[in-house]
Amino acid sequence: TDLKGYDVVLGKLASTSLHSFYTFLAVVPVLSLTFLLGGMTWGEFWRATLVLVATLYLSLAVGMFVSAFSRDARVAMGGTLVLLVTVCGVLPLLWWGTMTRSGNGTSLLPGFLVWGCPPYAFWRALDDAYSTFLGAAEFWNCITTFLGVGSVGLVVASVVLPYSWQ
Numbered sequence: 001t002d003l004k005g006y007d008v009v010l011g012k013l014a015s016t017s018l019h020s021f022y023t024f025l026a027v028v029p030v031l032s033l034t035f036l037l038g039g040m041t042w043g044e045f046w047r048a049t050l051v052l053v054a055t056l057y058l059s060l061a062v063g064m065f066v067s068a069f070s071r072d073a074r075v076a077m078g079g080t081l082v083l084l085v086t087v088c089g090v091l092p093l094l095w096w097g098t099m100t101r102s103g104n105g106t107s108l109l110p111g112f113l114v115w116g117c118p119p120y121a122f123w124r125a126l127d128d129a130y131s132t133f134l135g136a137a138e139f140w141n142c143i144t145t146f147l148g149v150g151s152v153g154l155v156v157a158s159v160v161l162p163y164s165w166q
Contacts, residue, residue: 004158004162005157005158005159005160005161005162006158008158008161009064009068009154009157009158009161010154010158012064012067013060013061013064013154016060016063017056017060020056020060021056024052024053024056028049031045031048031049032045040126040127041127043127043130044125044126044127044130047125047130047139048122048125050125050143051118051121051122051125051142051143051146054121054142054143054146054147054150055118055121055146057146057147057150058084058116058146058147058149058150059080059084060150061149061150061151061153061154061157062080062083062084062087062149062150062153063076063077063080064153064154064157065083065153065154065156065157066079066080066083067080067157068156068157068158068160068161068164069160069164071164087116087149088116088117088118089117091113091114091116091117092113092114092116092117092120094113095111095113095114096114112141112145115138115141115142115144115145116142116145116146116149117142120138120142121139121142121143121146124138124139124142125139
């Protein structure tokens, strides 16, 4: 057929993410109960919802990226797990570890290593952290990182996919 790599990647992304997105839409009203009960503000609620959407996009895009390089479903799932744990867990832990070992509250590693960490983004979504001097910038850096890494993964998957079938 005359399908391009991006046709296959975006079609597979749409078909695999539809269930996840509908599940997310079902959870959002339940999350809004925290606002109704007075536990958070509207700003916190919408920023937390944006973090969830961006994290969902990142995980699905990383899955598409790894899937473009593998033929076996188990290898693709394992590779996706390893890549997500590395980006969302290991790099922020390295950053945090050097910060606590330095003793002065600054990390020896660059701050962008923590931008791929969803718990850090959730923390920055809270009003107490968002309203600080660098809070809003750090929050938007996290969101931009999630969307940027996911988009790069989809573009690379679209370029690599036609050659991985050969």
